[in-house]
Amino acid sequence: MSTRRRGEELERAILQAAAEELRESGYAGMTMDRVAARAGTNKNAIYRRWPHRAALGIAAYRHLSDTVMPNPDTGTLRGDALEMLRQANETWSSPHGAVLRALLAAAADDPALLALMRERSGADTMDRAWLTMLERAVARGEAPPTAAHPRVATTPMMLLRAEYAMRGIPSVPDEVLIEIVDEVLLPLVRGRA
Template sequence: MADEPGRPRTAPARRRGAALEEAILRAAVEELTENGYPGLTMDRVARRAGTNKNAIYRRWPNRAALGIAAYRRMTVADARLPDTGELRGDVLALLRGANRHWSSPTGDILRGLLSGLGDDPELLAQLREQSSDGGAAMWLTVLGRAVARGEVAPEALHPRVATVAVVLLRNEFITRGVPSVPDAVLVEIVDEVYLPLVRRRSPP
């Protein structure tokens, strides 16, 4: 229905709080999906969300922080903790899940983020903890179960030790540029590196 003469038009409702944040995150996810992290800009996200850059900067201080938040939104339900009853089975299951993820379009986004955050250790650590290839908490949980079962000594419970396997997997993707890592390589990482390492972490 046309506006009555002389009557002011009703302005569209202004979004605030959670509604605006949701619109920004949704726009950032769409930008990441279409253009990857290299194509993610505050200007493009603001236009897509129907807001301005100041509204984004009030919530995320820079493009990297926004990219991490959007990536987390994309993958929040992806990570699942395996429980095969043995350390070897759990580690292989985590690696295979990470390999599937890194081989997917979402994995391309993750690699772009990791490359873009190489000079920011704090944000890089946040991204690794939020990624669905298994942050330190997941690996420590799996290793903690092995300790409880008596498979390895408690001294193995160290974040750098716990995440060695997935770090080696990331290395295959980042330095070798492979589209997917063969399963035989995952088995080799587990049997030749990971299990010998954690089993040797015992008191002198």
């Protein structure tokens, strides 16, 4: 019997357990004791690997979602942008999103953790997707060349995130998404001519 797990194997078991706790109880409910119990080990093994709960939470998050990056190509900038926002809205309002938002809040005062989050949550990849989307629009002649600017690319998602922060709640109505596109993104692109 026995076969005491070590190294890699144990580590995966812990992350797995943590991820399940995250899914079931959210970040607030993911206690170290419960993770240890669920992984069939003890807190020692955890603290030898991660310095505190937040670090474990973030590490475990990747086990939840392998964040598929959308890459819509509807033929118009408006269509693409709306699609991106809708996908993001869906993701963020899912249980996943709740976990992610809780983690973000927990990491808010630790730059190191924040950086980790950005990596794991695919924020950078997301930004690049928006940029290439804009470049396609430029190529189609739908937008002036100067429209493919990083600041422009990140604006819609930032507005969406700010919207979450405003409302308590994790689902933004579709009208808001449309408004972000029609009242901000498109005029903005147009105005950069």
